[in-house]
Amino acid sequence: xxxxxxxxxxxxxxxxxxxxxxxxxxxxxxxxxxxxxxxxxxxxxxxxxxxxxxxxxxxxxxxxxxxxxxxxxxxxxxxxxxxxxxxxxxxxxxxxxxxxxxxxxxxxxxxxxxxxxxxxxxxxxxxxxxxxxxxxxxxxxxxxxxxxxxxxxxxxxxxxxxxxxxxxxxxxxxxxxxxxxxxxxxxxxxxxxxxxxxxxxxxxxxxxxxxxxxxxxxxxxxxxxxxxxxxxxxxxxxxxxxxxxxxxxxxxxxxxxxxxxxxxxxxxxxxxxxxxxxxxxxxxxxxxxxxxxxxxxxxxxxxxxxxxxxxxxxxxxxxxxxxxxxxxxxxxxxxxxxxxxxxxxxxxxxxxxxxxxxxxxxxxxxxxxxxxxxxxxxxxxxxxxxxxxxxxxxxxxxxxxxxxxxxxxxxxxxxxxxxxxxxxxxxxxxxxxxxxxxxxxxxxxxxxxxxxxxxxxxxxxxxxxxxxxxxxxxxxxxxxxxxxxxxxxxxxxxxxxxxxxxxxxxxxxxxxxxxxxxxxxxxxxxxxxxxxxxxxxxxxxxxxxxxxxxxxxxxxxxxxxxxxxxxxxxxxxxxxxxxxxxxxxxxxxxxxxxxxxxxxxxxxxxxxxxxxxxxxxxxxxxxxxxxxxxxxxxxxxxxxxxxxxxxxxxxxxxxxxxxxxxxxxxxxxxxxxxxxxxxxxxxxxxxxxxxxxxxxxxxxxxxxxxxxxxxxxxxxxxxxxxxxxxxxxxxxxxxxxxxxxxxxxxxxxxxxxxxxxxxxxxxxxxxxxxxxxxxxxxxxxxxxxxxxxxxxxxxxxxxxxxxxxxxxxxxxxxxxxxxxxxxxxxxxxxxxxxxxxxxxxxxxxxxx
RNA sequence: GCCCGAGUGGUGGAAUGGUAGACACGACAGAUUCAAAAUCUGUUGCUUAACGGCGUGCCGGUUCAAGUCCGGCCUCGGGUACCA
Numbered sequence: 001x002x003x004x005x006x007x008x009x010x011x012x013x014x015x016x017x018x019x020x021x022x023x024x025x026x027x028x029x030x031x032x033x034x035x036x037x038x039x040x041x042x043x044x045x046x047x048x049x050x051x052x053x054x055x056x057x058x059x060x061x062x063x064x065x066x067x068x069x070x071x072x073x074x075x076x077x078x079x080x081x082x083x084x085x086x087x088x089x090x091x092x093x094x095x096x097x098x099x100x101x102x103x104x105x106x107x108x109x110x111x112x113x114x115x116x117x118x119x120x121x122x123x124x125x126x127x128x129x130x131x132x133x134x135x136x137x138x139x140x141x142x143x144x145x146x147x148x149x150x151x152x153x154x155x156x157x158x159x160x161x162x163x164x165x166x167x168x169x170x171x172x173x174x175x176x177x178x179x180x181x182x183x184x185x186x187x188x189x190x191x192x193x194x195x196x197x198x199x200x201x202x203x204x205x206x207x208x209x210x211x212x213x214x215x216x217x218x219x220x221x222x223x224x225x226x227x228x229x230x231x232x233x234x235x236x237x238x239x240x241x242x243x244x245x246x247x248x249x250x251x252x253x254x255x256x257x258x259x260x261x262x263x264x265x266x267x268x269x270x271x272x273x274x275x276x277x278x279x280x281x282x283x284x285x286x287x288x289x290x291x292x293x294x295x296x297x298x299x300x301x302x303x304x305x306x307x308x309x310x311x312x313x314x315x316x317x318x319x320x321x322x323x324x325x326x327x328x329x330x331x332x333x334x335x336x337x338x339x340x341x342x343x344x345x346x347x348x349x350x351x352x353x354x355x356x357x358x359x360x361x362x363x364x365x366x367x368x369x370x371x372x373x374x375x376x377x378x379x380x381x382x383x384x385x386x387x388x389x390x391x392x393x394x395x396x397x398x399x400x401x402x403x404x405x406x407x408x409x410x411x412x413x414x415x416x417x418x419x420x421x422x423x424x425x426x427x428x429x430x431x432x433x434x435x436x437x438x439x440x441x442x443x444x445x446x447x448x449x450x451x452x453x454x455x456x457x458x459x460x461x462x463x464x465x466x467x468x469x470x471x472x473x474x475x476x477x478x479x480x481x482x483x484x485x486x487x488x489x490x491x492x493x494x495x496x497x498x499x500x501x502x503x504x505x506x507x508x509x510x511x512x513x514x515x516x517x518x519x520x521x522x523x524x525x526x527x528x529x530x531x532x533x534x535x536x537x538x539x540x541x542x543x544x545x546x547x548x549x550x551x552x553x554x555x556x557x558x559x560x561x562x563x564x565x566x567x568x569x570x571x572x573x574x575x576x577x578x579x580x581x582x583x584x585x586x587x588x589x590x591x592x593x594x595x596x597x598x599x600x601x602x603x604x605x606x607x608x609x610x611x612x613x614x615x616x617x618x619x620x621x622x623x624x625x626x627x628x629x630x631x632x633x634x635x636x637x638x639x640x641x642x643x644x645x646x647x648x649x650x651x652x653x654x655x656x657x658x659x660x661x662x663x664x665x666x667x668x669x670x671x672x673x674x675x676x677x678x679x680x681x682x683x684x685x686x687x688x689x690x691x692x693x694x695x696x697x698x699x700x701x702x703x704x705x706x707x708x709x710x711x712x713x714x715x716x717x718x719x720x721x722x723x724x725x726x727x728x729x730x731x732x733x734x735x736x737x738x739x740x741x742x743x744x745x746x747x748x749x750x751x752x753x754x755x756x757x758x759x760x761x762x763x764x765x766x767x768x769x770x771x772x773x774x775x776x777x778x779x780x781x782x783x784x785x786x787x788x789x790x791x792x793x794x795x796x797x798x799x800x801x802x803x804x805x806x807x808x809x810x811x812x813x814x815x816x817x818x819x820x821x822x823x824x825x826x827x828x829x830x831x832x833x834x835x836x837x838x839x840x841x842x843x844x845x846x847x848x
Numbered sequence: 849g850c851c852c853g854a855g856u857g858g859u860g861g862a863a864u865g866g867u868a869g870a871c872a873c874g875a876c877a878g879a880u881u882c883a884a885a886a887u888c889u890g891u892u893g894c895u896u897a898a899c900g901g902c903g904u905g906c907c908g909g910u911u912c913a914a915g916u917c918c919g920g921c922c923u924c925g926g927g928u929a930c931c932a
């Protein structure tokens with residue numbers, strides 16, 4: 001009797017797959033194509049359980065699609081540029097390039113034992129010059145197409161290290177290395193004109209039927225389409241060039257509730273005033289402290305300063321309003337100026353209270369009689385409101401209609417125009433960092449900013465850089481910057497900004513269709529393989545990465561690098577949850593937490609007998625030490641155990657907790673399957689038995705339900721069904737032939753999840769060829785329907801018993817049988833039913 | 849702050865508006881064993897002697913029927929434009 005030895009089996013079958021080259025993808029018209037892609041990893045050096053979960057899901061889909069007759073493309077690559085490589089170089093010496101490529105080699109070696117059905121011949125890293133050179137070509141085409149431009153933008157500035165910081169490098173408003181208070185500073189940056197596509201990116205969401213609704217909603221909110229009024233206030237005695245202040249509002253129906261004007265500290269008027277007034281300069285400087293994130297700005301204490309300037313209300317020129325500079329107004333959104341309406345906006349209400357500004361109510365709840373407000377009243381769009389300060393008796397019945405009629409009213413009076421705005425801002429792609437794709441332009445004294453010639457690509461990163469101090473080493477490099485102007489041939493300087501790493505990951509899916517092409521894509525290959533049929537990755541990418549990729553797909557169509565048919569990058573999207581683990585913690589002598597690795601904890605104790613505190617499960621992270629290394633799991637139990645457990649217990653979109661007990665239990669189960677099926681393989685034929693039919697019925701139900709589970713990303717449901725079918729098979733008294741048939745189907749159904757075990761048992765049972773290449777079993781619909789069904793009987797919605805009846809029994813007969821049930825009689829206690837609801841095949845409810 | 853999700857036994861979780869707790873872990877009992885491991889069989893939401901009662905984060909609503917739909921909260925998680 002063979003024993004389940006994962007190590008032997010897995011090596012054996014991985015070698016067999018490699019020899020048969022069953023995973024290399026080639027264009028073919030014989031079968032429908034299917035492109036399955038998991039978000040490619042950042043090469044941190046170690047794979048973690050989140051990777052195992054992500055790639056196992058993709059692998060199940062890829063293997064299942066292969067078995068259902070598809071020509072599958074399932075590639076893998078590396079999102080290899082980014083800050084961690086530079087940080088590692090600064091912290092431990094070495095070079096980002098060496099660090100990155102070593103990590104890739106390590107991770108590939110850790111990934112291969114998982115037995116994924118990946119076409120490794122298509123592998124690339126985004127830091128390969130062959131890849132980023134094509135990205136530079138793409139950039140130049142986008143520049144020529146008018147999709148790229150330069151403008152000033154605000155960055156986090158560390159005044160001590162004299163460098164730009166990423167948001168992640170700002171901790172509580174201070175630089176993570178210097179500890180200096182961070183300032184917001186303007187810098188000239190490169191931008192993609194993604195905002196030109198706001199409407200297209202928004203409306204095309206409707207066509208993404210196989211995306212999670214929550215992701216589409218998040219993207220729609222992010223794009224943030226709004227209808228409002230753009231108009232201006234005329235200023236009184238303001239500096240030249242500032243005789244009007246332009247304002248955008250989505251609530252023009254509250255215009256008569258205006259009590260102040262707020263402008264951003266970065267508004268041109270605020271900047272003008274700070275040159276004349278030391279107080280305003282000091283206030284603006286105060287406002288610019290802290291990081292650039294929306295969260296930091298929105299949660300900071302609301303600060304305002306009266307500039308002393310006044311504006312006139314557009315409906316009453318005698319009505320003067322003060323102009324404040326306020327730290328919560330973003331120059332990037334709208335016009336960088338607002339009118340404050342404290343009665344109907346909570347933030348304005350608090351601001352008005354703090355600076356003793358009037359609170360003027362323009363409408364009230366319909367059931368209210370007083371216009372005294374203790375907080376802002378923002379009417380729900382469906383609620384009727386009573387306008388106590390409507391314009392000229394205009395009747396706006398609801399908040400929603402109120403906006404539209406207010407816009408019409410204002411336009412008729414010549415006060416501004418109704419406009420549609422989007423919250424989406426252009427994508428700033430400049431980074432003042434080394435380990436990224438160089439932006440392929442030069443700065444010429446004579447010609448200005450000039451694109452590099454395509455034949456000079458790739459513009460490669462120099463290897464000899466000094467990373468020991470903060471800032472961009474490309475700026476400090478002695479020679480790299482020097483070049484000839486592509487236009488006039490004179491001396492010029494290279495751009496030292498590199499590209500945001502989101503650029504790298506915004507088109508890699510297209511590059512996988514022809515990774516060796518001498519242009520960004522090969523159109524014939526892209527035409528054949530695009531779009532990605534199924535994309536799988538974390539919900540944390542719901543907005544930025546996915547929106548940028550959607551933008552790039554369109555930009556690549558415009559520049560001729562994707563065919564018309566590739567309208568969206570990802571036809572179907574699935575967002576999987578995280579892998580979590582308990583945290584084991586003790587305290588040091590100063591009561592600070594000390595964390596311990598799961599492998600060092602046995603039964604709640606460390607090796608020296610110290611008890612640990614168990615903190616509830618959280619995302620696996622190195623700092624909390626609640627990590628489990630997939631490699632050690634594979635070494636002790638095998639890849640199939642890791643794969644099965646990662647999919648078994650939790651629905652794929654939710655977080656899953658890794659438990660040692662769960663992994664052990666999975667291994668036991670797989671050993672049991674191996675034992676049961678290999679015992680069946682050794683049975684000798686004993687003719688048909690009476691039990692054959694019920695086993696084969698169970699088999700067809702298992703085929704049906706496991707298949708449905710895979711099709712709908714209900715891997716946990718598929719696995720629960722596989723457990724149940726295994727239990728049925730192990731207890732079955734059916735004949736050897738029926739048992740063998742059922743066992744073959746069992747391992748076939750298991751093969752996408754545990755491909756190695758499935759191959760081995762398949763061959764022991766005498767299955768033909770590789771189970772990986774055998775067509776998926778099809779359930780016989782006749783075998784799925786039972787003749788007798790069980791109907792639960794409720795009285796007033798509470799279950800009181802059940803009846804077993806023929807499937808097609810008449811309704812009257814069902815009612816009669818239901819009333820005879822003991823529990824129903826007891827519950828009725830002599831009462832006469834008012835109504836009996838029979839849901840055919842489902843339930844009976846007796847109402848009294 | 850704002851946007852989006854999630855919350856069900858001791859644990860992970862199942863459930864087209866139709867039997868709440870499938871399947872699994874753990875626990876308990878039994879078989880096997882000199883004993884243990886492994887394996888096999890059974891029990892297992894809480895409460896009750898039983899009938900029954902209660903039960904899906906909290907409060908309220910719609911419905912013959914609500915974990916599921918609606919309104920209002922609470923807690924946790926993701927994102928918040930330079931982490932990837």
